[in-house]
Amino acid sequence: MERLSRRSFVKIAGGAAGAAALAAAPPIARAAVGEEEAQPTHPKTRVPEEPLVAYVRNAERGEVTVTAGTTEHTYHDRALVKRLLRAAGRSGAGRGVG
Amino acid sequence: MSSHREAPAISQDPVADNADTYAFVSPDDPSTVTIITNYVPLEGPPGGPNFFEFGDDVLYSIYVDNDGDAKAEIEYQFRFRTTLQNEDTFLYNTGPITSLTDPNWNKRQLYSVSVVRSSGRDSDDPREGTVIAKNLACPPCNIGPASTPDYDSLAAAAVHSLPSGETVFAGQRNDGFFVDLGAIFDLGDLRPFQSLHLGGTLANMPGVDPLSSLNIHTIAIKVPIAMLTRDRSTPGDPASAKAVLGIWGGASRRKVQVRDGDTVRQSGPWVQVSRLGNPLFNEVIVPIGDKDRWNALDPINDNQFEKYVNQPELAKLLPALYPGVFPNLAGYAKNRADLHAILLTGIPSGVVPGFQNFTGPHPADMLRLNVAIPPTPAADANPIGLVAGDPAGFPNGRRVFDDVVAIELKAVAGATIPLVDPSFTPDGAAALVTDGTAPGPGRYQDTFPYLGTPHDGYDTPSS
Numbered sequence: 272m273e274r275l276s277r278r279s280f281v282k283i284a285g286g287a288a289g290a291a292a293l294a295a296a297p298p299i300a301r302a303a304v305g306e307e308e309a310q311p312t313h314p315k316t317r318v319p320e321e322p323l324v325a326y327v328r329n330a331e332r333g334e335v336t337v338t339a340g341t342t343e344h345t346y347h348d349r350a351l352v353k354r355l356l357r358a359a360g361r362s363g364a365g366r367g368v369g
Numbered sequence: 370m371s372s373h374r375e376a377p378a379i380s381q382d383p384v385a386d387n388a389d390t391y392a393f394v395s396p397d398d399p400s401t402v403t404i405i406t407n408y409v410p411l412e413g414p415p416g417g418p419n420f421f422e423f424g425d426d427v428l429y430s431i432y433v434d435n436d437g438d439a440k441a442e443i444e445y446q447f448r449f450r451t452t453l454q455n456e457d458t459f460l461y462n463t464g465p466i467t468s469l470t471d472p473n474w475n476k477r478q479l480y481s482v483s484v485v486r487s488s489g490r491d492s493d494d495p496r497e498g499t500v501i502a503k504n505l506a507c508p509p510c511n512i513g514p515a516s517t518p519d520y521d522s523l524a525a526a527a528v529h530s531l532p533s534g535e536t537v538f539a540g541q542r543n544d545g546f547f548v549d550l551g552a553i554f555d556l557g558d559l560r561p562f563q564s565l566h567l568g569g570t571l572a573n574m575p576g577v578d579p580l581s582s583l584n585i586h587t588i589a590i591k592v593p594i595a596m597l598t599r600d601r602s603t604p605g606d607p608a609s610a611k612a613v614l615g616i617w618g619g620a621s622r623r624k625v626q627v628r629d630g631d632t633v634r635q636s637g638p639w640v641q642v643s644r645l646g647n648p649l650f651n652e653v654i655v656p657i658g659d660k661d662r663w664n665a666l667d668p669i670n671d672n673q674f675e676k677y678v679n680q681p682e683l684a685k686l687l688p689a690l691y692p693g694v695f696p697n698l699a700g701y702a703k704n705r706a707d708l709h710a711i712l713l714t715g716i717p718s719g720v721v722p723g724f725q726n727f728t729g730p731h732p733a734d735m736l737r738l739n740v741a742i743p744p745t746p747a748a749d750a751n752p753i754g755l756v757a758g759d760p761a762g763f764p765n766g767r768r769v770f771d772d773v774v775a776i777e778l779k780a781v782a783g784a785t786i787p788l789v790d791p792s793f794t795p796d797g798a799a800a801l802v803t804d805g806t807a808p809g810p811g812r813y814q815d816t817f818p819y820l821g822t823p824h825d826g827y828d829t830p831s832s
Contacts, residue, residue, distance in 0.1 A: 322627045322636040338625050338637030341497075 373410035375652040376660035384424035385620040392766040406618030412584040415826035420510035434615035439733035440489035513827025536591040542820035544585035549576035549804040561805035576805030589818035615735035617646035668733035679704035738766030775803040
């Protein structure tokens with residue numbers, strides 16, 4: 272059983288087992304979530320066979336919706352949002368159409 | 370039509386597009402009800418080499434409300450799985466297909482059937498059903514005489530009787546729906562009346578049905594009535610509330626789709642993307658800005674769309690498109706209680722002698738089938754249904770041959786207003802209006818699944 276920290280969560284969500292989706296986050300929202308540090312966690316959660324997807328629903332409020340299997344849960348986790356935004360920024364997310 | 374490409378989003382997702390739903394007491398087995406939901410509208414028969422099929426990533430559902438709460442007490446779920454026998458050929462089949470296990474048949478679909486029974490469900494409630502059958506074979510598409518030389522035997526072999534009591538079929542059929550699509554959407558220029566149309570320049574003529582050479586993908590289930598009613602009885606009294614079933618179909622997709630290399634995977638809960646109860650409801654009643662939302666919601670939410678039934682846009686268009694033909698309709702400003710009853714609540718007792726399919730006051734778009742009314746013998750059946758004195762036809766459920774376009778045109782034109790408002794006199798044209806189409810031979814068959822043999826790709830449309 273693989274241990275799933277936030278760091279590995281982001282890695283998994285962006286890798287072969289899944290994807291991290293970033294909603295359009297305006298610069299103000301990005302600034303609003305910039306102060307908190309990620310807190311290590313050690314949940315004993317089995318990595319799902321289907322993609323595990325994190326969707327930043329509202330960056331300013333720190334809302335992240337996570338889908339796994341046929342379930343979804345929305346969390347308020349500013350630190351996780353911060354890490355996802357940082358990861359998305361490295362991968363060039365935010366480029367839109369038009 | 371009746372819900373072929375009816376909404377912006379689902380028009381781009383045909384494998385999940387619920388095009389028609391039918392529900393009727395089986396004419397050859399009247400202790401059962403047959404429910405049919407059709408998908409993949411407007412299939413051109415020659416569409417190979419990847420012929421049409423169901424979506425492996427779609428959850429297809431048939432819902433039954435048996436206690437009048439506009440929520441499903443029973444949901445039948447159908448999930449499909451495509452298999453390839455030979456990845457080294459571009460062909461759908463490498464020789465004649467003579468059985469459902471023929472090694473010449475390369476690309477096949479199998480499916481499972483599950484059932485969920487509970488006291489009132491929404492489409493977004495948890496969806497794990499009890500599997501009642503799996504690895505059931507679909508028939509192939511009807512390719513042509515060289516590939517599918519005895520298509521009817523293949524289709525017959527794909528009718529499966531389940532140990533739990535239901536009979537199911539899933540696969541390609543002849544699309545039984547008939548309509549003059551070209552005329553309807555050319556500003557309602559109905560060919561039988563085009564000399565009266567605002568822009569009409571041609572003589573009156575019969576309608577043209579473009580669906581007469583097209584196929585559809587059908588999910589059909591025949592269920593003993595006693596497995597559907599609230600108290601597991603087979604009602605014999607048409608006046609009994611427990612004799613009325615609310616029925617609709619729906620398709621759902623997973624909330625998230627991930628394209629990863631050459632694979633596509635899903636995550637998250639099932640989200641409804643299409644539904645259909647009464648024919649033409651979303652197509653003609655709901656305005657385009659609300660159609661996608663309507664597809665995503667359940668019938669329990671249809672009070673949001675009640676205003677469109679009470680004051681339908683088409684009832685205002687008819688007098689404008691046919692000047693001087695519908696003066697009484699043009700002057701009728703009241704809410705359309707007749708359409709509200711037909712489409713949203715069912716018809717209560719006392720409106721049509723000996724008939725009711727009322728499910729309660731909550732407005733919800735569902736087919737409403739009174740299972741205590743026996744099927745009308747084929748020789749006496751009238752495709753205009755209840756309006757023409759045939760209580761086994763639409764809007765008492767819907768049979769495959771019911772002329773729902775003509776019925777609903779007449780109703781919207783005012784022919785059914787006197788049922789609830791005797792002070793209104795319909796215009797003379799209201800009882801006559803029609804798109805002028807009729808189903809040709811081969812459209813239907815007398816036995817389950819009741820829709821006819823699909824057109825084959827070799828002979829169609831040349832035959």
